[in-house]
Amino acid sequence: MSKHILLTGGTGLIGGKLTEALLNKGHRVSHLSRTPSTHHGVTTFLWDVDKGQIDEACINGVDTIVHLAGANIADGRWTDARKKEIIESRTKSIALVYKLLKAKPQHTVKAVVSASGISYYGDKGDELLTETSAPGTDFLASCCLQWEHAVNMGESLGLRIVKFRTGVVLDANGGALTTLAKPIKLGFGATLGTGKQWMAWIHETDVIDMYLYGIENEQLTGEYNMVAPNPVTNKQLTKAVAKELHKPLWLPKVPSFALQLLLGEMSTVVLSSQKASAQKIEASGFKFKYPTLMWALKEIYAQNDS
Incomplete structure (x- = not known):
């Protein structure tokens, strides 16, 4: 059955691909954005989260809101101002949508599907993390906790709430894999x-x-x-990417202290350990197309070669 979906963050790497997938399945798609867009088949409504402004027409006829908006955590060092921006871009944005829903009680919205992050759990070593595992205490964990709390406010409006704690997304066109693969391609992985x-x-x-x-x-x-059902260590991931790229790994490990000096607190992004379980989503009936790293990387790099 066709739905009308409103996306925040609809022009990002994931948002753009999700938009295409929704349109291909016959769904109607709208975006909330700070700037007008000419995306074919998509209506763009303007909002300004900092100013608390939102086009009230954005929720007309909408069944589901997908909340992907959020400042990139890797764009610049984590100053106090930057941390505030990272959190509020996720929390104030959904709060603004909920404020509109409260003001328009005749709305048709039934569900909110939101991003969150696997960083919710903090650095947990070899512990197998399920959705009931305790949250961490570092900045990213706190950010995810506040993000999910803000999304959960929709429960008081009678909305179905789904939150996906996203792991490292392997994508041929950007994100973490591109960053990891770049020095490997140059022979310095x-x-x-x-x-x-x-x-x-x-x-x-x-x-x-x-x-x-x-x-x-x-x-x-x-x-x-x-997350995929088969997590790997940083060493296993690095070796697997090098193998697919047919590049040697000859350099010694980059010491943790060097990464901490270079990146500051942001080093937790690459040094924290999250061995997360996919059992709950699989038990619900979801089937992974790429359950193993080997299959995932072969598809990605075959795509790049073609």
Whole structure:
């Protein structure tokens, strides 16, 4: 059955691909954006989160809101001002939408499907993380906790709430894999820190499929780890990428202290360990197209070669 979906963050790497997938399935799609857009088949409504401004017409006829908006965590050092921006871009944005829904009680919105991050759990070493595992205490964990709390406010409006705690998305066209692969392609790849930290990864196709699943499966509620069933360590991921690129790994590991000096607090992005379980989403009926790293990387690099 066709739905009308309103996306925040609809022009980002994931948002753009999800938009295309929704349109291809016959759904109607609208975006909330700070700037007008000419995306074919998509109506763009303007909002300004900092000023508390939003086009009230954006929710007309909408069934589901997908909340992907949020400042890039890797864009610049984590000053106090930057941390505030990272959190508020996620929390104030959904709060502004909820404020509009409260002001328009005749709205047709039934569900909110939101991004969150696997960083919710903090650095947990070798512990297998399920959705009931305790949150961490570092900045990114706190950010995810506040993000999810803001999204949960929709429950008081009678909305179905789904939150996907996203791992490292492997995508041929950007994001973490491009950053990891760049020095490897140049012959300067190396394991980061001890290399033993777990990387909860997921192929971008499975990311899009899981969002579609969350939108279309009206029985789905709560939080789910958006990760493949087979997590790997940083060393395993680095070696697998080098193998696919036919490049040697000859440099020693990059010491943790060097990364901390270079990146400051942001080093937790690459040094924290999250061995996250996909059992809950699989038990709900979701099927992964790329459950193993080997399959995922072969598809991505075959795509690049073609």
